[in-house]
Amino acid sequence: MSVLPLVFTSGWASGINAYAVVFLLGLMGATGISDEVPPALERPDVLIVAGVLFLCEAVADKIPYVDTAWDAVHTVIRPIAGAVVAALLAGQNGSLPELAAGAVGGTTALVSHLVKAGLRMGVNTSPEPASNIVVSLAEDVGVSGVIVLALFHPVAASVVAAVLLALGTVTVFFVMSRIRRYWQRWRDRRRQRRSGRGTVSGWG
Template identity: 70%
Template sequence: MSLLPLVFTSGWASGINAYAVILLFGVFGATGMTDEVPESLQRTDVLVVAGVLFVCEAVADKIPYVDSIWDSVHTVIRPVSGAVVAALLAGQSGSLPEIAAGAVGGATALMSHLVKAGTRMAVNSSPEPFSNVAVSTAEDFGVAGIITFAIFHPLAAAIIAGGLLLAGIVIVIFLASKIRRFWRRRAERRARRRMATAWPPL
């Protein structure tokens, strides 16, 4: 009964910070806080790699424009990670088909990733860098908090994750004009760089 809410929540969190999800689940499983985490996520090599990549994301995610480049690279990684984690959780419990769990986790991760990426484009339209740090830090703590909460209260955590996903979609729609300005400015900067590096006509 508790697996589907856990799958949904892990998918939402994976769309924001997939490495934190893997790291947290692995640590919780390895320390015996839950028996729903498969052993493949508890392996030392998996935890080390997830930890290193989490640190890389924590740094890149707080630098204006670098965060959007990082998000672009992870457009495939986060949904795939969400699907894999969900399938592993389903395989561990046997109460939900792995394909169905993977579809739920991957689709939820893709939606939350698109919300995160869209929000960051809007935040990057601000000239000051502090908003990036604030938003990124809030995301880090949010993912850690909701995954921890989901281990003990999966249904309540899924409801919160669903509410946050819906609120994020509404915010991105509201900030659509800022997002469009972000892409125009990015295109203009690329055009200026091309002109600056072009050879002068003979």
């Protein structure tokens, strides 16, 4: 059976929460629930590190503006994680060259990450913090559910991931005005901080 649906799905999920993907896959493999998981992801040290980072992301991703800073840092990390996980899955299955799998997983993770980051910028224009928590929880549940589904029904999971990616992309275009307001607000805050430091140093 082709591993491409699982590779695509893991790439999409990695673009949203790479640590959750690594932790869930490793946990499913280590507990014997699935034999599709590469041994490298089942190692205790990998599970511990991924679990701790997943908890860190679970907190940071629910705080307005902190989530965007976290996303910015992970613009490189998530696509790399998506490519590595995809290559490991391909190596485990043998039906798709690892380099091709890495390209698919990394590219899908990058697109998914950009969609997530764009949507969160739009959410950050909301005056109340509850929307960040709701969206973040929905992402956590969505990633977890789709990854578990992918191990048993990879084609169905890849269809779900593709639909969610398409819907997310369309939504980003609809909230572009809010994203632009977010960036304007962010630039204004930086300008105010710089002018404030200049005033303090001038008085000094």
